[in-house]
Amino acid sequence: MKMKRVLSLVLAMTLVVSTWISVNAAETTIQVKIDGELVVFTDAQPFIDSNNRTLVPLRAIGEAMGLVVEWDAELKTAAFMRVYDASVAAAPYDADEDGKADAYLSSEVLAFEVGNNQAAFGAHWMSIEEEVEETATEEAVVAEETDVEADVEADVEADVEEETEVVAEVEVDHFALVAYDVVMDTEAVIVNSRTYAPVRYLAEAFNYDVSWDQETRTVELTTMKSLADANMYVVNTFEEALQSWLLLGDDKTTATSIEILSGKVNGVELERTAISEEEFEKIEEELEASYEVLMGFEAANNITDLASYRLSLKVKAMIDDVYEIFEWEHYGVELQQ
Numbered sequence: 001m002k003m004k005r006v007l008s009l010v011l012a013m014t015l016v017v018s019t020w021i022s023v024n025a026a027e028t029t030i031q032v033k034i035d036g037e038l039v040v041f042t043d044a045q046p047f048i049d050s051n052n053r054t055l056v057p058l059r060a061i062g063e064a065m066g067l068v069v070e071w072d073a074e075l076k077t078a079a080f081m082r083v084y085d086a087s088v089a090a091a092p093y094d095a096d097e098d099g100k101a102d103a104y105l106s107s108e109v110l111a112f113e114v115g116n117n118q119a120a121f122g123a124h125w126m127s128i129e130e131e132v133e134e135t136a137t138e139e140a141v142v143a144e145e146t147d148v149e150a151d152v153e154a155d156v157e158a159d160v161e162e163e164t165e166v167v168a169e170v171e172v173d174h175f176a177l178v179a180y181d182v183v184m185d186t187e188a189v190i191v192n193s194r195t196y197a198p199v200r201y202l203a204e205a206f207n208y209d210v211s212w213d214q215e216t217r218t219v220e221l222t223t224m225k226s227l228a229d230a231n232m233y234v235v236n237t238f239e240e241a242l243q244s245w246l247l248l249g250d251d252k253t254t255a256t257s258i259e260i261l262s263g264k265v266n267g268v269e270l271e272r273t274a275i276s277e278e279e280f281e282k283i284e285e286e287l288e289a290s291y292e293v294l295m296g297f298e299a300a301n302n303i304t305d306l307a308s309y310r311l312s313l314k315v316k317a318m319i320d321d322v323y324e325i326f327e328w329e330h331y332g333v334e335l336q337q
Helices: 004-028 058-064 128-147 153-175 200-204 275-288
Strands: 030-035 054-057 068-072 077-083 102-114 118-127 174-182 190-191 194-198 208-213 220-225 234-237 242-249 257-263 272-274 292-298 309-319 324-332
Touching: 030 058, 054 058, 054 200, 054 275, 058 077, 058 194, 102 200, 102 234, 102 272, 102 309, 128 153, 174 309, 194 200, 200 208, 200 220, 200 275, 234 257, 234 309, 242 257, 242 309
Parallel strands: 030 220
Antiparallel strands: 054 194, 068 077, 077 102, 102 118, 118 174, 190 194, 208 220, 234 242, 242 292, 257 309, 272 292, 309 324
């Protein structure tokens, strides 16, 4: 009789635990949406860690964001990369300000090392001169092969090899890199042989606005629009110890209730102070009549001392009675020769 009572108690406890696990799992299910589309996670699911950050399986989220995902098992590092097509001339950079672009943004990478609370960001720039020289070299090889059809094949191969070496040197010598660490309040982890990365830091590095819907337990990633889409522009000036950022609007902008949510240099938030009314009036007098100063602030200047940097603004504005989030980004790069 006693054994039956023990067995009944064990069965009852098992039922209670099973029910709790089922209910708890339903309550803690985390969803991720990108521009309204639900991300499908198959063999691993997002979860909230002890730092109250949502961690997501790296490959599923990376592919949903259109990123290339690489995993280095030896270094235990997950790298997310956005690759730009040179023909698109993403973020052209005019180093000598002669009106002609000298370089273009080739790729942006954010890497998470398991167990490290700092992620590494890097933006790689390719010289446009490199592309011209590389194309010219290839054309020279083709032309030479055509002219020496009657020559000895070994001589042709030697010429081609020589030209190939020149191309390799050009590729190595022409580049620029903007690199900095992103300090996080959590870290990437491995759980049940699956690697998870903090979605907020990943999304913000690639210009997504991140929000949390507590009712549906959903992380919303929204691609931020460019300020230029709303006829707004940024002018930044540097004078000794001050850095001024001005948000301008042309005669077509309908933006109102403008708020700068954040301003960062190499991932670090700037301490900002609003520009005074007197300064606004002075600036507006110096601008063309077609532009209006919508907002501006000054921040401690740590940029002019940097060889390379990434500036970014996140702006909230009302457009036709609807609030929207915009982003503005600028790179300062020093081309290596």
